[in-house]
Amino acid sequence: MSDCNQSVPKLSIAILVVGTRGDVQPFLAVARKLQEYGHCVRLATHSEFSGLVKSAGVDFYPLGGDPRVIVEACTHPDPITGDSFRAQAIIANPPAYAGRVDVAEALGVPLHIFFTVPWTPTCAFPHPFIPHISHRAGYWLSYVIVDILIWWGLRGHLNKLRKNKLNLSPINGLLDTNQVSISHLPTTYMWSPRVLPKPNDWGPLVDIVGYCFVDLGIKYEPPQELVEWMQKGVAPIYIGFGSMPLKNPENTTNIVLEALKNTGQRGIVDRGWGGLATHAQDVAENIFLLSTDCPHDWLFPQCCAVVHHGGAGTTAAGLKAGCPTTIVPFCGDQSLWGAIIYERGVGPAPIPIAHLSVESLSKAMRFMLQPEVKSRAVDVAISVRDDDGAAAALDSFHRHLPLPNLEQGDQVQTIFGYLARFCCLFCAS
Known part of the structure; x- marks a missing residue:
C-alpha cells in the first residue's frame, strides 16, 4: 500500500457510469478495490446491469426511469441494511455529462474521472470520435471541437440544473466548456500503458493504470x-x-x-x-x-x-x-x-x-x-x-484527493439524487 493510501480516511463514494457492459465492468473492479480499502461505494448505471453490479458485491442504483423514483432510490438509506449514505466524492466517466461538475461544485466534493477511452486533449492522436484527421496539428483541436459541440447541446439543460436545483449562476459563454471538458480534472485511464503509453503532453493530473478486469x-x-x-x-x-x-x-x-x-x-x-x-x-x-x-x-x-x-x-x-x-x-x-x-x-x-x-x-x-x-x-x-490496474486505480484516486477539504463531506446528502435526476432528464431529451 502506498504512503498516500495510509493517510486517506474511509469515504462514501458515488460512482456514475453511462455506457455499455464493457464500460461498466472495469468500474466494478475499481469499486471492489475501493471497498477492500474500506470505502463505502455505490455504483449508478443502467438498470440492465443491475445483476452484473450486484453479483460483483457492489451496491447498485438505477440510472433511468422516473426521476422521482430515482431520487428516492439514491437518497434513501440502504433498502436492506438501513445504513445511511452521504457521498463524499464522485467518480464518473466522461459520457456521464449530466451535471457531474455542477453537482460537485455545488456540494463541495471532489470529482475524479475514470475511463477506458482517451478523452484528454493530446497532439499524439485525434479524438476517438473524429478518427480520420490526418494532420497532427489537428489532433489537439479535435478534442476541443468535441467539447464545444457537447457543450452547445447541453448548456441549456445544465444551466437549468444550476439555477433550479443547485443555486448556482448560469454559464452563458458559448465556448466555456469547463462543465463538459475533463482537461482540468484528475483523470485515470484504465488500459495498459504497454498497449497505449501516456502521451508526453498529458500532465500530472492524468494517470494510466492498466486494465481493470473482473473475473x-x-x-x-x-x-x-x-x-x-x-x-x-x-x-x-x-x-x-x-x-x-x-x-x-x-x-x-x-x-x-x-x-x-x-x-x-x-x-x-x-x-x-x-x-x-x-x-x-x-x-x-x-x-x-x-x-x-x-x-x-x-x-x-x-x-x-x-x-x-x-x-x-x-x-x-x-x-x-x-x-x-x-x-x-x-x-x-x-x-x-x-x-x-x-x-x-x-x-x-x-x-x-x-x-x-x-x-x-x-x-x-x-x-x-x-x-x-x-x-x-x-x-x-x-x-x-x-498490471494490477485496480490497485493502481485506487492509488490514483487517493493521490488526487484534496484531503484537507474532505471534512466538508457531511454536507452531501442528495448528490446521487441530483446526478440521477439530471442524467434521466438528459437521456430523455
Whole structure:
C-alpha cells in the first residue's frame, strides 16, 4: 500500500457510469478495490446491469426511469441494511455529462474521472470520435471541437440544473466548456500503458493504470453443448460484434460463414445485439452459434483468435487472453483500438464494417493464424497480466484527493439524487 493510501480516511463514494457492459465492468473492479480499502461505494448505471453490479458485491442504483423514483432510490438509506449514505466524492466517466461538475461544485466534493477511452486533449492522436484527421496539428483541436459541440447541446439543460436545483449562476459563454471538458480534472485511464503509453503532453493530473478486469468466468457454468463442441476439435476463431447494430445481419452472417469455410477454421459466432446468424440454418459442424451471454474471460482463452467490433472492454479481454485480433470498427473509439492492434503486430489492419467482405475477412483470418502473430499476442498478454490496474486505480484516486477539504463531506446528502435526476432528464431529451 502506498504512503498516500495510509493517510486517506474511509469515504462514501458515488460512482456514475453511462455506457455499455464493457464500460461498466472495469468500474466494478475499481469499486471492489475501493471497498477492500474500506470505502463505502455505490455504483449508478443502467438498470440492465443491475445483476452484473450486484453479483460483483457492489451496491447498485438505477440510472433511468422516473426521476422521482430515482431520487428516492439514491437518497434513501440502504433498502436492506438501513445504513445511511452521504457521498463524499464522485467518480464518473466522461459520457456521464449530466451535471457531474455542477453537482460537485455545488456540494463541495471532489470529482475524479475514470475511463477506458482517451478523452484528454493530446497532439499524439485525434479524438476517438473524429478518427480520420490526418494532420497532427489537428489532433489537439479535435478534442476541443468535441467539447464545444457537447457543450452547445447541453448548456441549456445544465444551466437549468444550476439555477433550479443547485443555486448556482448560469454559464452563458458559448465556448466555456469547463462543465463538459475533463482537461482540468484528475483523470485515470484504465488500459495498459504497454498497449497505449501516456502521451508526453498529458500532465500530472492524468494517470494510466492498466486494465481493470473482473473475473466473471470463475463462476460461469457453460452450456453442455458448448463444452462438448469445444472438445471435438481445435481451438476456434471467435466472431462477434457485441451491442453493435447490423444493417444486414444475413449478409454479414454469410460473410462470416464463408470466410471460416475458406480458411478451414472452426468458429464460434456470437449473435449479440445485432442478430448475427439469427436466421442461419443448416450450419456446418465446425460452427457453433452462441446465443447466450458468455464471459469473455472464460471463452477467449479457449480461442485461437478473435474478430470483434473493437470495444475497449472486448479488446482488453482479447489481449489478456493472448488472442490475435481482427477489429471490425463501427463507430467511436473502435477505430483507435483497431489501429493500435495493427501497430502492435497482433492483428491485421482494421476492417470497417462497411468494407467487410469474404475476401477481407478471410485475409484477416489467415494473418492471425501466423505463428509470429500468435507469439506477439502472447507477449502482449504477459505484459497486460502483470498490471494490477485496480490497485493502481485506487492509488490514483487517493493521490488526487484534496484531503484537507474532505471534512466538508457531511454536507452531501442528495448528490446521487441530483446526478440521477439530471442524467434521466438528459437521456430523455
